[in-house]
Amino acid sequence: SRSYRKALADCVVGWEAEATETEQENLELLKIAYAVTHLSETFLLLTPPNDTFLSEYYENTSSLPGAVTADTVRYLRLHHMADPTAQLDDALLDDLEVSLQPDQLDGGEPYWNLVESYVLRGCLQDAWALLSRHSLRRRGAEALTLETMDEYQAATLAQDQDGFRALEALLMSAPLPGGRTDEFDADFQWEDDDNRQQQELLEGIPPSAYRLWESNMSKRGSGDFPVNFQSKAALHVYHSWQQAVKALPEVQLLTRRIPQLSRLLAILTGNLKGVEFESWANELCAELLYKIPNIRLADMHIRATKIMSKYEASEEEESVNQMILSIMMGNAGRVVEVLH
Numbered sequence: 001s002r003s004y005r006k007a008l009a010d011c012v013v014g015w016e017a018e019a020t021e022t023e024q025e026n027l028e029l030l031k032i033a034y035a036v037t038h039l040s041e042t043f044l045l046l047t048p049p050n051d052t053f054l055s056e057y058y059e060n061t062s063s064l065p066g067a068v069t070a071d072t073v074r075y076l077r078l079h080h081m082a083d084p085t086a087q088l089d090d091a092l093l094d095d096l097e098v099s100l101q102p103d104q105l106d107g108g109e110p111y112w113n114l115v116e117s118y119v120l121r122g123c124l125q126d127a128w129a130l131l132s133r134h135s136l137r138r139r140g141a142e143a144l145t146l147e148t149m150d151e152y153q154a155a156t157l158a159q160d161q162d163g164f165r166a167l168e169a170l171l172m173s174a175p176l177p178g179g180r181t182d183e184f185d186a187d188f189q190w191e192d193d194d195n196r197q198q199q200e201l202l203e204g205i206p207p208s209a210y211r212l213w214e215s216n217m218s219k220r221g222s223g224d225f226p227v228n229f230q231s232k233a234a235l236h237v238y239h240s241w242q243q244a245v246k247a248l249p250e251v252q253l254l255t256r257r258i259p260q261l262s263r264l265l266a267i268l269t270g271n272l273k274g275v276e277f278e279s280w281a282n283e284l285c286a287e288l289l290y291k292i293p294n295i296r297l298a299d300m301h302i303r304a305t306k307i308m309s310k311y312e313a314s315e316e317e318e319s320v321n322q323m324i325l326s327i328m329m330g331n332a333g334r335v336v337e338v339l340h
Helices: 002-018 021-043 051-061 070-082 090-098 102-120 125-130 136-144 151-173 209-211 233-245 249-255 260-268 282-290 299-307 315-328 330-340
Strands: none
Touching: 002 021, 002 330, 021 051, 021 070, 021 315, 070 233, 070 282, 090 102, 102 125, 102 249, 102 282, 125 151, 151 209, 151 249, 209 233, 209 282, 233 249, 233 260, 249 260, 260 282, 282 299, 299 315, 299 330
16 A cells, blocks of 8 residues: 555656646546545554564554554645645745744744644644744844843843744654644654654653654654553653643743744644634544544544534545545455545
8 A cells, every 4th residue: 555655646746847727637536536535544554564573562552542643644734734834825925935034024923824734733842843944033032142231131032042943942852642743644664763863851751752652663763751651651642741741931921922832832832722624624634633642533523514514515525534434444345445
């Protein structure tokens, strides 16, 4: 299935670049086949063939709370959620990338909307890349090199910088199912933590802790955590991180200077009230990341059904939704029907 899905992915990429208007319908069918094979790997192909040990491991693991959350998050981001930058025109996106004060452009709305979009899909690396360029952080770093500040100014600026360092620690240590980037959502290559910064930014939570949500042994890697998937271990670290989000004094002080951060911190702790989602997939993804990471495989289709019911869908979209729900319920026959 994996090699078949890789072939489909290559076809989609190649065809997207060259497809004519009359070929768009066939391209969409190809994308559906690609998505179906990806979802099937999570909800149907739970045990590898010809390997008794791994078969027993995955059979015992797949029903545990949170065992399929990471894979489902990656599936949703890759196949059903638009790139956050798609909401911006090219000129404004260029301005955001080069401006020394991106948070001031057009009253700050494009900047904060983009940061929130990254947070809602769990792309906290991208969110921090934007937040690290906030004008208050830049001005503070520059001002701290001056000798003309009085004691109060120096203390205020130092407090701001402490706040940004604490915010970086929270975002870049987040043990989210599916990781802190969508770079590896296609799942054909995997992030190598050995070649990345492994310094612990947040006490008790290593940057690799997101791997605790991986039930696939090849994705867990090595580290100071159990070799096999253990939902209680993943949830313990996750709750510790969310508690830090609520309690770190440096970040709380920073929100007084930057009130928009309060909304982002609320999302990180599972408070999604007031968030306007673009689609059912965006809402389900956010819930899996911040509210119910420990959902069981058997309950995934129930939660997905409830969220889907809140969004209007065309006849074609409803057909796709029902196909997704069937696969989540373990209906292998539906996959055969779609692919043939």
